[in-house]
Amino acid sequence: MISIRIQNLTKRFGSTVALRNLDLVIEPGELFFLLGPSGCGKTTLLRSLAGFYIPDEGSIYMGDEDVTRLEPHKRNTGMMFQSYALWPHMTVAENVAFGLEERRVPKLEVRRRVIEALESVRMGDYASRKPNQLSGGQQQRVALARALVIRPRCLLLDEPLSNLDAKLRHEMRMEIRRVCKEFKLTTVYVTHDQKEALSISDRMAVLDGGKILQVGTPKEVYRRPVCKTVAHFIGETDFIEGRVLGPDGEFIAVETEIGRFLGIGGGKTFQPTVGAAVTLSIRPECWKLGREPRAHNAVRGRIGESVYLGEVAQYDFVAGGMTLKIYELNPRFVGGAVEGDLFASVEPEDVVILGS
DSSP: OOOEEEEEEEEEETTEEEEEEEEEEEOTTOEEEEEOSTTSSHHHHHHHHHTSSOOSEEEEEETTEEOTTOOGGGSOEEEEOSSOOOOTTSOHHHHHHHHHHHTTOOHHHHHHHHHHHHHHTTOGGGTTSOGGGSOHHHHHHHHHHHHHHTOOSEEEEESTTTTSOHHHHHHHHHHHHHHHHHTTOEEEEEESOHHHHHHHOSEEEEEETTEEEEEEOHHHHHHSOSSHHHHHHSSOOEEEEEEEEEEETTEEEEEETTEEEEEEESSSSOOOOTTOEEEEEEOGGGOEEESSOOSSSEEEEEEEEEEEOSSEEEEEEEETTEEEEEEEESOOSOGGGGOSOEEEEOOGGGOEEEEO
């Protein structure tokens, strides 16, 4: 297992700055996700790690080795692309063996390692088939085996599941995590799929405009976003504008057009001053509906449009001149039960205060 250390990394394409002074440390054996909107710089960063792009400034270390300007084939990294990139005229075994043969590994060793790699992704029975005889999920497993067979010191994945349907994506994301942990691989995984990142990553970095906005565990990034961009990109949220009234015990009081809220600062160092304009971020599933208000953070309103999905209902909750998104698990306030005013309440620790 190796660490990956990125220091002051900048990459330009003409007048466009794709990466801006990035600093990042990925721990040995970590399954680390890079995510953000299209054009945020995540693929540029991954390709810089692979050696396909040479940065204009900064350094990349794999373990103690400076690989900033090292050729891709000398970095010993395994790469999986969005397209499977399997040779159609070769069998599954021949596709997996290709990288080893290019490295002039002895034939008996090639055969042994190909069998091991295919067994590790549960494709041992398909060694003699051609890619066009496989499903999309099976082709993806072969591509993973091909990346693993060279015994890379780290694995780089560029949106590897984007061409699969929802069921196969769910199956393969867990398979990728299993394999990465089994082989103790330091893995960097690029995606725009929030659910993918939240479900299997150890940590993640959210990028925008070539900068890293936040690094943390899935729970940290989801529950404590440090800015509006992160809160908006990771999951859904209600934004409510307000002004800081001041501290209230362990929380911060904020006045908004729909009432007074207690909340916590986004990020560990954010401490807004009294009178500062701020934005509250509240996840739709954090609201609780009832006929009576709770002690704190209660808003009176009515349910407008609603979508009933069985285990959950999605409501447009109209409060004053604002419409809030509220998700109710095991829904009660559907059909005739929605008549009249209700109160939507939220716990202070679920109200994140962000800079406006």
